Amino acid sequence: MDRRTLFEAWAPGDGPWSPWAKPILFAYVDAIVVVERLVLRPAWVRDELLSTHDESGADGSSLAGRSTAIVVDLPGVDGVAVGLALAELGFRPVPLYNALPSPEAVVPMDDVIRTIIAGAELLLQRPPPPHAPPAFLLDARRAGPRGFPRRGQFDNRSMAFETDFPSPARLKQAGIVDVVLIQSHGDAPAPDLLATLADWQNAGMAIRRVRADDPSVATRIVVPRVGLLRRFFRWARRGFLRGSPHLGFGGSVPHGG
Amino acid sequence: MACGSQPRPPTIKARHSRIDPRALCYNFAVSAWAPEREARCGDCVDPRTFVDLARTLALDHHKWDAQVGDVAALAPFPLVLSRAAWRELHATAEALGLETVAVENELASRPDLYARMGVFGPLARALRPDPEAPPTPAAARIMRFDFHPASDGWRVSEVNSDVCGGFTESSRFAELMADTTGCGDPVGDPGAAWTDAIAAGVPSGGTVALLSAPGWVEDAQVVAHLAARFRSRGLDAQLASPHQLRWVDGRARLQSDFRCGPVDAILRFYQVEWIADLPCRQAWMPLFRGGRTPVSNPARAALTETKRLPLVWSELDASTTASRRAMPEARDPRDAPGLWGGDWVLKPAFGNTGDHVALRGRMSKSAWCRTVVAALAQPRRWVAQRRFESIPLQTPRGPLHACVGAYVIDGRVAGAYGRLSPSPVIDFTALDVAVLVES
Numbered sequence: 049m050d051r052r053t054l055f056e057a058w059a060p061g062d063g064p065w066s067p068w069a070k071p072i073l074f075a076y077v078d079a080i081v082v083v084e085r086l087v088l089r090p091a092w093v094r095d096e097l098l099s100t101h102d103e104s105g106a107d108g109s110s111l112a113g114r115s116t117a118i119v120v121d122l123p124g125v126d127g128v129a130v131g132l133a134l135a136e137l138g139f140r141p142v143p144l145y146n147a148l149p150s151p152e153a154v155v156p157m158d159d160v161i162r163t164i165i166a167g168a169e170l171l172l173q174r175p176p177p178p179h180a181p182p183a184f185l186l187d188a189r190r191a192g193p194r195g196f197p198r199r200g201q202f203d204n205r206s207m208a209f210e211t212d213f214p215s216p217a218r219l220k221q222a223g224i225v226d227v228v229l230i231q232s233h234g235d236a237p238a239p240d241l242l243a244t245l246a247d248w249q250n251a252g253m254a255i256r257r258v259r260a261d262d263p264s265v266a267t268r269i270v271v272p273r274v275g276l277l278r279r280f281f282r283w284a285r286r287g288f289l290r291g292s293p294h295l296g297f298g299g300s301v302p303h304g305g
Numbered sequence: 306m307a308c309g310s311q312p313r314p315p316t317i318k319a320r321h322s323r324i325d326p327r328a329l330c331y332n333f334a335v336s337a338w339a340p341e342r343e344a345r346c347g348d349c350v351d352p353r354t355f356v357d358l359a360r361t362l363a364l365d366h367h368k369w370d371a372q373v374g375d376v377a378a379l380a381p382f383p384l385v386l387s388r389a390a391w392r393e394l395h396a397t398a399e400a401l402g403l404e405t406v407a408v409e410n411e412l413a414s415r416p417d418l419y420a421r422m423g424v425f426g427p428l429a430r431a432l433r434p435d436p437e438a439p440p441t442p443a444a445a446r447i448m449r450f451d452f453h454p455a456s457d458g459w460r461v462s463e464v465n466s467d468v469c470g471g472f473t474e475s476s477r478f479a480e481l482m483a484d485t486t487g488c489g490d491p492v493g494d495p496g497a498a499w500t501d502a503i504a505a506g507v508p509s510g511g512t513v514a515l516l517s518a519p520g521w522v523e524d525a526q527v528v529a530h531l532a533a534r535f536r537s538r539g540l541d542a543q544l545a546s547p548h549q550l551r552w553v554d555g556r557a558r559l560q561s562d563f564r565c566g567p568v569d570a571i572l573r574f575y576q577v578e579w580i581a582d583l584p585c586r587q588a589w590m591p592l593f594r595g596g597r598t599p600v601s602n603p604a605r606a607a608l609t610e611t612k613r614l615p616l617v618w619s620e621l622d623a624s625t626t627a628s629r630r631a632m633p634e635a636r637d638p639r640d641a642p643g644l645w646g647g648d649w650v651l652k653p654a655f656g657n658t659g660d661h662v663a664l665r666g667r668m669s670k671s672a673w674c675r676t677v678v679a680a681l682a683q684p685r686r687w688v689a690q691r692r693f694e695s696i697p698l699q700t701p702r703g704p705l706h707a708c709v710g711a712y713v714i715d716g717r718v719a720g721a722y723g724r725l726s727p728s729p730v731i732d733f734t735a736l737d738v739a740v741l742v743e744s
Contacts, residue, residue, distance in 0.1 A: 055360065055363075055364060056360075061353065061356045062356075067372040070369065071369055074364055148544070152563040199549065199561075200563075201561070201562055202562070202563050203546050206522060213374070214375060215374055217375070
């Protein structure tokens with residue numbers, strides 16, 4: 049399987065969400081790769097996520113429908129594995145990995161690449177329906193470990209911005225009315241996701257969060273007003289971040305001295 | 306000119322062809338100017354073919370930002386310039402390139418002008434001449450002049466003198482679109498020309514370090530693309546951060562987990578004003594001066610990158626004739642009559658991809674007022690540029706404003722980067738378009 053076939057498996061040329069799939073990791077796959085067959089897809093996705101209920105008691109079965117988009121913000125291979133499990137439930141996993149792979153990188157990507165390669169075989173064998181709702185896959189390690197990375201490491205940290213995702217209008221056009229964020233820990237979404245979630249929320253979409261360690265409960269979250277967020281980002285950039293003022297593709301992260 | 310006893314920095318010798326004086330006279334031929342004769346757009350490529358083409362760019366040629374929000378950033382049709390138009394842009398860009406290098410060399414010994422140019426703080430201190438640490442030699446000098454079809458001919462909005470991208474788009478994308486559409490020929494390969502120019506000074510099997518800011522994926526894709534070109538020449542190309550450089554007797558070494566060893570040349574794709582803000586001064590200072598390992602671009606490119614440069618043209622001995630002719634009038638925001646009314650475009654002295662460029666009519670009234678207030682509050686960080694009337698071209702996507710960026714490398718034009726935008730301001734949301742010249 050060459051890198052083009054691999055990318056085609058994850059992002060079919062005619063797939064409605066394929067334009068958002070990030071090609072970086074795929075571009076670093078050797079021209080010819082041997083497909084590894086073992087991918088452990090977490091059972092909780094199939095067993096519990098479909099029966100997830102809101103804290104309010106409302107039925108969470110819309111996850112099984114076509115009106116929910118999912119953002120998987122889990123570390124490394126966990127995110128890919130959950131994405132593949134969601135594919136079996138009828139979602140289209142959309143990889144949004146922006147980190148350049150390197151053996152000495154701050155965010156190691158080798159395992160992620162291997163899992164993506166292995167997952168391609170599964171996606172080719174049992175592709176999600178053509179108009180499957182999207183499950184955007186992010187690496188929760190993208191900002192690197194806490195503090196500064198070691199000076200000698202290859203700095204491949206990255207951030208997620210609104211422009212990495214479809215607009216609320218585009219999602220609504222596809223019949224998406226709510227979003228489920230799957231994350232591994234913590235109560236708040238990652239800071240770089242807030243502006244995206246706020247945009248979706250402001251467009252009337254409900255945002256719910258599911259924790260991977262307790263997937264049976266979906267918590268409705270309210271993202272702070274986007275104006276305040278943008279002001280915060282602008283302020284933060286002056287201090288230690290450098291990003292596009294429009295939060296365009298890319299952004300930078302603190303430097304170690 | 307106040308050179309005093311300061312030693313002059315080494316001059317970059319620009320290899321230049323003869324300049325066609327007709328190219329500098331387009332303002333005198335306004336009546337003959339018709340954008341549709343200069344540039345036109347070809348038909349759209351079949352969608353399936355174009356998806357395939359875009360994938361080739363993404364997977365084989367490092368074009369990773371082809372989708373920005375809901376916008377597919379690659380135009381599925383080419384921008385075809387007439388031969389005459391390309392000759393004009395070519396000659397004008399070479400003339401501007403010569404002037405820019407001459408101005409830069411003169412400014413290197415004129416720190417008295419830096420503050421007026423919007424160069425201050427750590428950047429100014431790093432650029433200030435130091436008799437004990439001469440400027441670090443240049444491996445090659447690349448810049449890009451952005452031309453726009455306007456009501457009175459081609460206008461240059463700015464020079465991207467320090468860091469300019471668009472190499473995959475101006476070479477591989479153009480080649481693929483030329484092959485697919487048969488509408489014309491690519492006008493050059495600036496990525497090849499730049500890496501050739503740097504590689505010329507690197508021994509066989511030597512190492513080139515490519516610096517870019519972490520987290521900026523659109524910059525990472527550029528250095529990844531250029532690194533692949535170095536590797537195809539048998540050189541060792543390493544992507545790194547400035548803090549991973551060590552300097553021994555002015556010679557750079559990479560000191561990292563992924564590579565330790567001497568560096569023969571440095572390709573800097575890292576804005577110089579950002580580098581000057583980094584804490585690891587010992588690692589980056591020799592990029593400015595005191596280093597012996599050649600760097601491209603040299604740090605003094607910042608002196609011609611600032612959009613406030615035109616404010617000191619009158620203070621210079623170097624000729625600025627071509628620049629004055631091609632570029633709109635520029636003023637300090639405090640001296641721009643009718644600023645509030647929108648006769649001027651406000652630009653930050655140092656900006657990237659159209660960031661913060663403010664044009665009344667393109668933004669809300671309150672946003673425009675806020676920008677004017679910001680510019681008046683900190684005028685040295687801004688410049689007011691006389692607004693010119695950009696003429697949109699007819700395209701398969703409706704009327705769009707075009708920008709053709711002509712690369713000049715060591716004095717010679719090396720290719721062109723095209724963008725199209727619904728707005729007269731070309732920013733990160735603009736479409737990349739393949740620039741071809743009619744066969």
